[in-house]
Amino acid sequence: MFPPRNRRNGNPDNNPSAAGPVSRRGFLGGMAGVGAGAVLLGAGTAAGPAVAAPSRRVTDPFQLGLASGDPLPDGVVLWTRLAPKPLDFDGGMPGRIVPVQWEIALDEKFGKVVKSGTERALPEEAHTVHADVRGLEPHREYFYRFRVGGEISEAGRTRTAPAPGTAPELHFAFASCSNWEQGYFTAYRHMAAERPDMVFHLGDYLYEYAAGENGDVRTHAGDEMNELGEYRQRHAQYKTDGDLQLAHAISPFIVTWDDHETDNNYADLVPENDDPDQGNGSREEFAKRRAAAYQAYWEHMPLRRFRKPVDTNLPLYRRFRYGDTATFSVLDSRQYRDDQPYNDKSQVSGPDQWKTDMLGDEQHSWLEKGFDESKSTWNVVPQQIYFASMDEVEGEDPGGYNDGWDGYRASRDRILGYVEEKGIDNVVVLTGDVHKHWVNDLRRDFENPETPIVASEFVTTSITSNGDGTGTNDPGAVITAENPHTKYHCDRRGYVSCHVSKDRYVADYQVVDYVSRKDAPLRTDASFEIEAGTPGVRKR
Known part of the structure; x- marks a missing residue:
C-alpha cells in the first residue's frame, strides 16, 4: 500500500468545471490527489536493465490522468503517461527509464490492496505505462493508482x-x-x-x-x-x-x-x-x-x-x-x-x-x-x-x-x-x-x-x-x-x-x-x- 499523501491543487483549466454535475473527487471522494512536493524521477527499482539516475526534478508527472481498458473476467489494463510538461514532444521527461508502481484495491481508500507491481516507463514509448493486471475476480469493481518516486496519482475506478x-x-x-x-x-x-x-x-x-x-x-x-x-x-x-x-x-x-x-x-x-x-x-x-x-x-x-x-x-x-x-x-x-x-x-x-x-x-x-x-x-x-x-x-x-x-x-x-x-x-x-x-x-x-x-x-x-x-x-x-x-x-x-x-x-x-x-x-x-x-x- 502506498503511503499517505497530500492533496494536490490541480490546474482549473484541466479539471471538470465546478458548476458541472460531477467531478472525479465526487466519485472517488476518499482518494486525494498527488503530493505537492517535487519528485525525484527514477527513484526506486525495477526488474530488468538498470535504471539510470535522473538528471532533473519535476513535479506532477500525472497531468494526463490515468485510464483502464480492455477488461477481461480476470484482468484489465492500467494506463498512464508521465508528462510533467504535456505539450512538449517528450512530455518534459528525461530520456531514461523510469519505474512506475501501481496498485489495485477493492476499496477507494486502498485499505484492501489485492495486486501491485512495477512497470518500466520507457522514453521510446513516451514514458507510458500499460500494466496488464491479471488474477482479478470477474464482474467486480476495483480502484487503482500509480506512484513514481514520492508522487501518487489520483485514483481510478475500473470493472472486470x-x-x-x-x-x-x-x-x-x-x-x-x-x-x-x-x-x-x-x-x-x-x-x-x-x-x-x-x-x-x-x-x-x-x-x-x-x-x-x-x-x-x-x-x-x-x-x-x-x-x-x-x-x-x-x-x-x-x-x-x-x-x-x-x-x-x-x-x-x-x-x-x-x-x-x-x-x-x-x-x-x-x-x-x-x-x-x-x-x-x-x-x-x-x-x-x-x-x-x-x-x-x-x-x-x-x-x-x-x-x-x-x-x-x-x-x-x-x-x-x-x-x-x-x-x-x-x-x-x-x-x-x-x-x-x-x-x-x-x-x-x-x-x-x-x-x-x-x-x-x-x-x-x-x-x-x-x-x-x-x-x-x-x-x-x-x-x-x-x-x-x-x-x-x-x-x-x-x-x-x-x-x-x-x-x-x-x-x-x-x-x-x-x-x-x-x-x-x-x-x-x-x-x-x-x-x-x-x-x-x-x-x-x-x-x-x-x-x-x-x-x-x-x-x-x-x-x-x-x-x-x-x-x-x-x-x-x-x-x-x-x-x-x-x-x-x-x-x-x-x-x-x-x-x-x-x-x-x-x-x-x-x-x-x-x-x-x-x-x-x-x-x-x-x-x-x-x-x-x-x-x-x-x-x-
Whole structure:
C-alpha cells in the first residue's frame, strides 16, 4: 500500500468545471490527489536493465490522468503517461527509464490492496505505462493508482468483465468524434456520471488538423500531425481535458480508431491527398506517417503491450465476451480497406462499390468465427463507420456514402449474408463517424423494405464534431423517403447509453444542446429497444 499523501491543487483549466454535475473527487471522494512536493524521477527499482539516475526534478508527472481498458473476467489494463510538461514532444521527461508502481484495491481508500507491481516507463514509448493486471475476480469493481518516486496519482475506478456462464445486466456507453477545436467535452462528464461498466470509443478520438484550421472554440497545439512528436503532443493535449480524464478515471475504455487519429479518410496505405507537407507525398512517406500515428495511438490508449505496432501495423480488432449476456467483436475498418470507390465522392453509385473490400479476408473470417462460437444472447459489433445504406438520391439510384459501408457493398453483404444464412441471432452494430444520432434496421437488400431484418444498428453522434448542431430530428424528405430502414435521427452532440440483459437491449440517445460553451445539461432525446429473438428496433 502506498503511503499517505497530500492533496494536490490541480490546474482549473484541466479539471471538470465546478458548476458541472460531477467531478472525479465526487466519485472517488476518499482518494486525494498527488503530493505537492517535487519528485525525484527514477527513484526506486525495477526488474530488468538498470535504471539510470535522473538528471532533473519535476513535479506532477500525472497531468494526463490515468485510464483502464480492455477488461477481461480476470484482468484489465492500467494506463498512464508521465508528462510533467504535456505539450512538449517528450512530455518534459528525461530520456531514461523510469519505474512506475501501481496498485489495485477493492476499496477507494486502498485499505484492501489485492495486486501491485512495477512497470518500466520507457522514453521510446513516451514514458507510458500499460500494466496488464491479471488474477482479478470477474464482474467486480476495483480502484487503482500509480506512484513514481514520492508522487501518487489520483485514483481510478475500473470493472472486470463477467465470467462465462453468468448473465448479468450490462450498462455501457459508446461515443466517437471528439474535436478539441469545435467544442467542450461536456458529454464525457455526463457519461462518467452514469458509471458505466465500460465505454466503447469508436474512433476520431482526436483530430489531426493544424491549429485554428478546424474550429474556434479551442485551439490545437502545433501543425497538422505527421511525425511522432506531433502525434504525441496532440494526444497529450486532448488528455489534459478534465472531462475526458474523468470519463477514463470512472470506467474502462475499449477503443478502436477511425481516420482522424492518422489522416482524414485514409485507406490502408492510401492517404487523403498527395501533399508532401502532410507526409503524404508518396506511399513510402505515408507509411512513415501511419507508423508514427499508430505508435502514438498505442502509447496513449489502455491497450495491452502485445498490441504495440510492428512496422506500420497495429493488431486492433479483438473480441470481448461479457458472460452469456453479450459478445463484442470490435472491428478495424481503416487499416485493411481498399481505397474508396469513385474517388471517395459521396452519393455516387455503381459497380465499383461491389469490388472493394473493407476488412480483409482474415478479419472477415475472424468475425464469422466469432459469430459461430458465440454463446452469448447478443452479438454486438462495435465499429467505426455508417453500416446501413445512406441513400440521398431520389429514385432508383441507391446513392451511397462511399467512405462508409455503402462504398464496400460486397463486404457488407458478406457479413449480413452470413448472419442471415447461418441464423445468427441478435446482431447489433454500433457505429460512430457521422456526427449525428441514427437508428437503423439492417437488411441485405436496403432497396427492398419487404426483405427480412437480419440485424440492427445504433449510431452515436459526436462528442463535439460539427459544433452545436441544429437540433432537428428531421433528416429531410429525400433521406426519409429513400431510407425506410432508418428509424431515428438527431443533429445534436452526445453519446449513446445502453442497458443490455438476456431479454432486451435498450439504447438511450443522450444529447447536450451545445458544446460551444461549457456545462451543457444532459437530456435523453429518445430511447429504443430490441427484444431478444425478435429482429428490429422499436421506440420505447
